Amino acid sequence: MLLETYKVACSNCNLRELCMPIGLSQEELQKLDDVVATRRKVSQGETLYRNGDSFTSLYAIRTGFFKTCVSSQDGREQVTGFQMAGEIIGLDGITSDHHNCNAVALEDAEVCVMPFANVEEMSREFPVLQRHVHKIMSREIVRDQGVMMLLGNMRAEERLSAFLLNLVQRLNARGFSRSELVLRMTREEIGSYLGMKLETVSRTFSKFSEEGIIEVKQRWVKILKPDALKRIFDPDSFC
Amino acid sequence: MLLETYKVACSNCNLRELCMPIGLSQEELQKLDDVVATRRKVSQGETLYRNGDSFTSLYAIRTGFFKTCVSSQDGREQVTGFQMAGEIIGLDGITSDHHNCNAVALEDAEVCVMPFANVEEMSREFPVLQRHVHKIMSREIVRDQGVMMLLGNMRAEERLSAFLLNLVQRLNARGFSRSELVLRMTREEIGSYLGMKLETVSRTFSKFSEEGIIEVKQRWVKILKPDALKRIFDPDSFC
DNA sequence: GCAGAAACTTGACCTGCATCAATACAGAAA
DNA sequence: TTTCTGTATTGATGCAGGTCAAGTTTCTGC
Numbered sequence A, B: 001m002l003l004e005t006y007k008v009a010c011s012n013c014n015l016r017e018l019c020m021p022i023g024l025s026q027e028e029l030q031k032l033d034d035v036v037a038t039r040r041k042v043s044q045g046e047t048l049y050r051n052g053d054s055f056t057s058l059y060a061i062r063t064g065f066f067k068t069c070v071s072s073q074d075g076r077e078q079v080t081g082f083q084m085a086g087e088i089i090g091l092d093g094i095t096s097d098h099h100n101c102n103a104v105a106l107e108d109a110e111v112c113v114m115p116f117a118n119v120e121e122m123s124r125e126f127p128v129l130q131r132h133v134h135k136i137m138s139r140e141i142v143r144d145q146g147v148m149m150l151l152g153n154m155r156a157e158e159r160l161s162a163f164l165l166n167l168v169q170r171l172n173a174r175g176f177s178r179s180e181l182v183l184r185m186t187r188e189e190i191g192s193y194l195g196m197k198l199e200t201v202s203r204t205f206s207k208f209s210e211e212g213i214i215e216v217k218q219r220w221v222k223i224l225k226p227d228a229l230k231r232i233f234d235p236d237s238f239c
Numbered sequence C: 001g002c003a004g005a006a007a008c009t010t011g012a013c014c015t016g017c018a019t020c021a022a023t024a025c026a027g028a029a030a
Numbered sequence D: 001t002t003t004c005t006g007t008a009t010t011g012a013t014g015c016a017g018g019t020c021a022a023g024t025t026t027c028t029g030c
Helices: A002-008 A026-035 A116-125 A127-153 A156-173 A187-194 A198-210 A226-232 B002-008 B026-035 B116-125 B127-153 B156-173 B187-194 B198-210 B226-232
Strands: A038-042 A047-049 A057-071 A077-084 A102-115 A180-182 A214-217 A220-223 B038-042 B047-049 B057-071 B077-084 B102-115 B180-182 B214-217 B220-223
Touching: A026 A116, A026 A127, A038 A047, A038 A057, A047 A057, A057 A116, A057 A187, A057 B127, A077 A127, A077 A156, A077 A187, A077 B127, A102 A116, A116 A127, A116 B116, A116 B127, A127 A156, A127 A187, A127 B057, A127 B077, A127 B116, A127 B127, A127 B187, A156 A180, A156 A187, A156 A198, A156 A220, A156 A226, A187 A198, A187 B127, A198 A214, B026 B116, B026 B127, B038 B047, B038 B057, B047 B057, B057 B116, B057 B187, B077 B127, B077 B156, B077 B187, B102 B116, B116 B127, B127 B156, B127 B187, B156 B180, B156 B187, B156 B198, B156 B220, B156 B226, B187 B198, B198 B214
Parallel strands: none
Antiparallel strands: A038 A102, A047 A102, A057 A077, A057 A102, A180 A220, A214 A220, B038 B102, B047 B102, B057 B077, B057 B102, B180 B220, B214 B220
16 A cells, blocks of 8 residues: 555656656655546557546656547547657646547556646645646647648658657657657558648658668668758757 | 726726636636736737747737747748637747747737736636636647647638638627628738648638628628538537 | 458559739728 | 739649559457
């Protein structure tokens, strides 16, 4: 029992730099442990929440990989993002008290369940946490603006470059290779996110491969010439 | 002097149902008046803030009409939204303490300047306001997801339908006609928002007009068959 | 192991929208 | 009023990426 409590604590979590505000004392962190109520496992293919579900909690991803997607009445699906360890999902539910998209695990995952009432209560007590929550939501808004730019203005090669560079950069921040990655999503899901068809995704991968920019074998990708990718499109050089 | 104080107060503002949490007592509302520090006039064509400006405040639009847009290094511009009276802009600046897009007035405008420090302080004191701020940010995230769906999955006619229906619905909520509107933006700006070229916007307007769905004369638009528009694409029937 | 399904690749062809270009129109300034 | 400038419309043409289709590879369940 004590062991379980220990395990659930943010203060002892190796992802706390990603989830939690930085620069907190150990004591403050321990107080914030209470925002997380429980953990929840979500196995590959299962949904953490779906459109219409009533909203109660935010989720911090501990392990695994998610996609979020919305769909129109006629069945068209739009992937709105891919999320990995340390990232927070569920923010879409706050406006209307019910979720507005589906969150699907693309590999076996575990999330920390943070009842939003706890988050708000703690935020009132700890300005640092309050600011942190605001920053997380604002970051999501800025990310969305980047996706709009991608979908509205970029060509297929630029989209895929931006996508790969973004993924590898986030993976690198989590201690993974800067040049090698295993895609957790299908070509169709990449296409949905990037506003192109799966065939075009595949063709663009092949083109990059032929040009020696990357090496691809199904879901495994190695970036051979990061500079060439950045020349096609550099998400960092966004003003 | 007293008159000026009176004028700036949220408690006496006719837009408070749009900006402020509903169901507050007059007394509570008066306490919240302090979130607004000043007013600021922005004339047509001027920017309220631009990418890179340091972030200090959110802005509630009192009168006028804005666009927000991001641009890439090579000069491509993406309009990320159009905002009207009662809506809050500036949320993009919270993450990094500097703004991430430009906010340009499309007609002479006036905004209420709400220093973010005030907003956060008041939020700690008034849970209703805290919740309200969270909802506003979440609403923006949900709106962005809708734009992604638009840009990623829709055809030109669907995009323009969704755009017109959304605009007229928001205008109607502000007491304007449900069927007639004057566009505040150019065809190019509409195109940028919808991920299409100005010529395509113009052609699509003409097509709708030929089909008797709308009547267009430059920026003035009258919706003759709202149902026909909704059949092309209904933003409400979004699941 | 094998069978079937799912995911991926590649080719051939097509189309919706972009591009280029010319003209029309409206508001602002002189 | 006229001219100027920014904006909008419309036509002709081209192409990036969509669509359709066939074949291959990988994964999964038995």
